[in-house]
Amino acid sequence: xxxxxxxxxxxxxxxxxxxxxxxxxxxxxxxxxxxxxxxxxxxxxxxxxxxxxxxxxxxxxxxxxxxxxxxxxxxxxxxxxxxxxxxxxxxxxxxxxxxxxxxxxxxxxxxxxxxxx
Amino acid sequence: xxxxxxxxxxxxxxxxxxxxxxxxxxxxxxxxxxxxxxxxxxxxxxxxxxxxxxxxxxxxxxxxxxxxxxxxxxxxxxxxxxxxxxxxxxxxxxxxxxxxxxxxxxxxxxxxxxxxxxxxxxxxxxxxxxxxxxxxxxxxxx
Numbered sequence: 001x002x003x004x005x006x007x008x009x010x011x012x013x014x015x016x017x018x019x020x021x022x023x024x025x026x027x028x029x030x031x032x033x034x035x036x037x038x039x040x041x042x043x044x045x046x047x048x049x050x051x052x053x054x055x056x057x058x059x060x061x062x063x064x065x066x067x068x069x070x071x072x073x074x075x076x077x078x079x080x081x082x083x084x085x086x087x088x089x090x091x092x093x094x095x096x097x098x099x100x101x102x103x104x105x106x107x108x109x110x111x112x113x114x115x116x117x
Numbered sequence: 118x119x120x121x122x123x124x125x126x127x128x129x130x131x132x133x134x135x136x137x138x139x140x141x142x143x144x145x146x147x148x149x150x151x152x153x154x155x156x157x158x159x160x161x162x163x164x165x166x167x168x169x170x171x172x173x174x175x176x177x178x179x180x181x182x183x184x185x186x187x188x189x190x191x192x193x194x195x196x197x198x199x200x201x202x203x204x205x206x207x208x209x210x211x212x213x214x215x216x217x218x219x220x221x222x223x224x225x226x227x228x229x230x231x232x233x234x235x236x237x238x239x240x241x242x243x244x245x246x247x248x249x250x251x252x253x254x255x256x257x258x259x
Contacts, residue, residue: 035225
């Protein structure tokens, strides 16, 4: 799946990183706990979260993630957008809730750990 | 063996927003050295967890990163409250972080176990009331 497909499936708004929408991604994870993302996530390129602070961007950067989707219409602040731009991370915003957003991507082929259940 | 690169950072303990800046900078430097992506990822995650810990628990501290030809050494030193029971602190899920830290997405009790998981060697020296020094080593495959 390309990042542009995520945008379309979630009816999401692009906050920054328009130039990277053509990038391919193969897996994703959803969490509001960055501790868990750092501990359990491996090779996931997309993070879906309802948490809004600078550590979300830094966690994604540390994990080599390329796209963050903010659910429940959460908006990152200017500092977060700046950090994301510096790291080449796409930021999207959707009105969907975390469970629905993850489910929508999952049934369309974006899995969690590389294998579909 | 000679040092390839030495980096030193003061980690500001007063501002949670800026926590992780040193780790981002280390990652950039390691990329410039052209090290394997997986090694960079291991070092970045371990250092980031350590940096967050310093800010949450110890009011900041200092970080030194020494890159050698065969390994990367990360030394994190703080003068915080120290760790009472290291064995307990190493257990997954054990955390002394307050609820306000959890609402920021941290404090799940995965930091120290995760640092150990991503490094080849980790040593914790801590004294209650004096502080903690954590030394981690990630080997570079030749």
